[in-house]
Amino acid sequence: MSTCLLPRPAEDLAPVGGHTSARAARVVGLDVARALAVGRTTPVAGDDLVLARVRILVQAAWVFAIGGVLEALGTDIDVILDVYAVLFVLALPFLRWPPRRLLMAAGVLAVLTAPADLLLAHFVGATDSFDEPFVSLVVTGGCPALIWWTSILVGPAVGRSDLGSARVRTTLLAAGVGLAVLGHGGGWVSTHVWAGGRPLTGPSGWSERPDQWDPVWLTGAAPRSGTIVEIAGSVGVAFVVIALCLVAAERLPRVVVPLASVGSMALTVYAGSTVAAWALGTMDYADNRSWLAYVLGTVVLATAWRLAFGRGSLERLLTWSSTRAAGQSRPPSSAEREPSTSMGG
Numbered sequence: 001m002s003t004c005l006l007p008r009p010a011e012d013l014a015p016v017g018g019h020t021s022a023r024a025a026r027v028v029g030l031d032v033a034r035a036l037a038v039g040r041t042t043p044v045a046g047d048d049l050v051l052a053r054v055r056i057l058v059q060a061a062w063v064f065a066i067g068g069v070l071e072a073l074g075t076d077i078d079v080i081l082d083v084y085a086v087l088f089v090l091a092l093p094f095l096r097w098p099p100r101r102l103l104m105a106a107g108v109l110a111v112l113t114a115p116a117d118l119l120l121a122h123f124v125g126a127t128d129s130f131d132e133p134f135v136s137l138v139v140t141g142g143c144p145a146l147i148w149w150t151s152i153l154v155g156p157a158v159g160r161s162d163l164g165s166a167r168v169r170t171t172l173l174a175a176g177v178g179l180a181v182l183g184h185g186g187g188w189v190s191t192h193v194w195a196g197g198r199p200l201t202g203p204s205g206w207s208e209r210p211d212q213w214d215p216v217w218l219t220g221a222a223p224r225s226g227t228i229v230e231i232a233g234s235v236g237v238a239f240v241v242i243a244l245c246l247v248a249a250e251r252l253p254r255v256v257v258p259l260a261s262v263g264s265m266a267l268t269v270y271a272g273s274t275v276a277a278w279a280l281g282t283m284d285y286a287d288n289r290s291w292l293a294y295v296l297g298t299v300v301l302a303t304a305w306r307l308a309f310g311r312g313s314l315e316r317l318l319t320w321s322s323t324r325a326a327g328q329s330r331p332p333s334s335a336e337r338e339p340s341t342s343m344g345g
Helices: 021-037 046-072 081-094 099-126 133-140 149-159 166-194 228-251 257-264 266-280 289-309 313-325
Strands: none
Touching: 046 081, 046 266, 046 313, 081 133, 081 149, 099 133, 099 149, 099 228, 149 228, 166 228, 257 266, 257 289, 266 289, 266 313
């Protein structure tokens, strides 16, 4: 679950206080679901592809609007639905790409987007537009869409694989462990070699640096730093999480029902938790008890809702409206349904 969604717990306690691996898992999971929705190993084509893109665009518009409403509540939750909406749109050109091509493009983006984001952050800082809404959304925010573009290519590559195959799951797990070690290990090494053990924490720090190039800008794998090694490490953790979840869902289907329930209505849960935080006021972050209560309450309520009513209310709204906009007389089947209705669950 995204740390941009969770109320911020005590930073010096549990590891839920800002690490981006969970967010990467969520973004990659979102696009695994998208790959499964848009044809899986045989992507849709022709009119079906056009309709799928229309549905995704409509749902992206809804997600952006819902995010704006939640942001207006003024809670201390970093609402990132607007980033998800941008990522939905950025995914559109790649719906038919094969896994190998997607992974190659993802590797290129992982290397290029971090320095590109850095240079753009410097440029907008020099033009006094660092905090402009679109600039913050794409480049300088806590969860910049440019940085997480890599994940929307990796996700479909995973989703277009045979996820029921033990070989694919083993490969996914091994690749995840390798990327996680490479990313976080590379972050530690680069921090101590070039940054004196003190890396930057993200785009907000870049604008405070001198104009000349400094390798310190791209060191470390600190949460939200947006460096190359952080991207690699976070995607690696996402691979491990997906592989383990696939095995657990197959071998312990009843045990994972609560988690699957949250995933099946993640947009409704997201919105509901934000409204709850607004209604309850500021939480006590002296320890992680508030965070734990939030997690347990979310799992219990989502499971009860799914057993009683099925899909979440916002997921129903997005599916219905996007289906109508695409001119379809029926909602898409489970094999066709866009993952944006479940926010990657």
